Amino acid sequence: MGSDSALEQTVEKIIHNTEEQILSNLKDALKSSQDALSNSHVSLEQEYDRIISEGKKEAEKLEKQIIGNADLDSRNKQLVLIEESIEKVFDKAIKKIQDADRNSDYSKLISSMLEESIRTIGTPDIIIQTNSKDKSVVQSLLSKFPGATLSNDVIDCLGGIKVQSKDGTMKFDNTIDARLERLKPLIRKDIASKFGR
């Protein structure tokens, strides 16, 4: 009977110890899983913040891209429209020049063109070319420029003259077309300023 009681006590003790061990293990497991949960919460938050911040960056990039391209597109369309308007103004001006009267003012202009051409080429011995409309104007001025001769060939231009030295080595284009071409960048600027540019 005595040995049975001792055995029972020992079994009780073992059961009790095992129970305590299991409970302690359970507590540890609970604590470590709680820790793991709270840690993963922090890393999850960090990951969440990272994704949000990257998304924001990407969105900002896209916004910049879309706005930048739209701004540029509209500016470019504006440039094309202004250029078309400038060309129209030029066409009208050219038409006006073509139809201009060959009066005394025009004769003065041709005379100054001749003076400028002789000065630029550096010799009075020149051959002058002009269009059919201006031939008579130039012819009437020849007496003022000894050494200058009028070529029989006519050139295709709005007006004005082309001169070359008699040895043919130097030429100077003083036609209205050439002058317009030279001054075009400045004239474009003036016209554009009328459109508020």
Add this chain to the structure above:
Amino acid sequence: MSTQGGVQYSKIAEIKGPLVVVDGVDSAAFDELVEIQTTGGEKRLGKVLEVGNGKAIVQVFEGTTGLSVSGTSAKFMGKVMEMPVSEEVLGRVFDGLGRPIDGLPDPIASKFLDINGEPMNPEQREYPRDFIQTGVSVIDGMLTLVRGQKLPIFSGSGMSHNILAAQIARQAAVVGTTDEFAVVFAAIGVQYSEAEYFKRSLEESGALKRSVLFLNLADDPAIERIITPRVALTVAEYLAYDLGMHVLVILTDMTNYAEALREISAAREEVPGRKGYPGYLYTDLSTIYERAGRLHGRKGSVTQMPILTMPSDDITHPIPDLTGYITEGQIVLGRDLFRQGVYPPVNILMSLSRIMKDGIGEGRTRADHQEVSNQNYDAYSRSQEVRALAGIVGKAGLTGVDLKYLEVGDSFEKDFLTQAVDENRTIEETLSLQWKVVSLLPKNELTKIKDKFIDQYYKER
């Protein structure tokens, strides 16, 4: 802008390489613009290189292919080459001579500027300060670009310098100010695919709006390359000093520019200098690089980033050598890093930004910037020594601290140096990465950084 017409001479004495010798000329000026007209009516531009004894030597930008002595004429325009400038040049694409190639009309000019620029009065120069953020960690963190600085990139054939250039052009910005920022990008003798890449890259990122592109392609006449950096810098100067913008000028590839200079020099039968380049290569390069800077009383700045490929990766070659004398430091791309797949493959141990110290620190970037950068430089340098030692004695023969330095070297290349092509890092992100690298070391190894910064930013790994 001169409105006076010019005399056309039809007596061509000789055509030699890119040069045309015109006879019977008595009133031409040095650098005067010349219009060469072929028998077929085609017009090409050139400039006067020499005048005397009734002759003028004209350098034809678009080459002399197809020209013949008879039938060719040269019209002396009575002015130097000018670039029409206005705010409208932003967002535009031009060829190497400054003519639009984007299908849009010529810009309506506010001014016509001589492409050779005006020399800056040294007395009027302001010392370069203030930081330009490129979004590339290795540049912002360790080789900081400063407004008004000239900082070249020395690269080698086939390396990723063009990708880096495009990334800088897309991302560069001035931080902490509302001042406007612009990028002028001049591609000199680049391949068509590279030019398309630059253009597309700026268009797709929306950065084209604040950029101006000058594209001289590899199949364009070499002589045109002499003009490309000059027209680009003329536009940059206008944007900076007339419109008050901070302008970053990227010139790639300056080696092609120097090759063009050599071609002209050979055609003029000048006495060659080192490797056949003309003796005045240094002087000529300085006329380009010295156009960077800031001026007292003017709001804007011109910052230059010329890129050049070193033939055979030789840093003693005349082009990088002479460039290095003029510029304020250099960023060197390393072949080894490139082979390892590191982008951007910047070899920081051979690179330097001489005026970085004036553009960083409290109020500009962050108070700890200089110190953490110095520590990274020191640690990476030590890691290279340890790597070499490990190659001989093996890792087993290294001390604990040595092993830490090995880790630092790897982390520096993997975490800090390596960056995606479209990754735009802020200066805070860059500095955090620098701290991440040095935090691999024990605190007592951080001898370049003040304790207060260590306490604030060090995170033991």
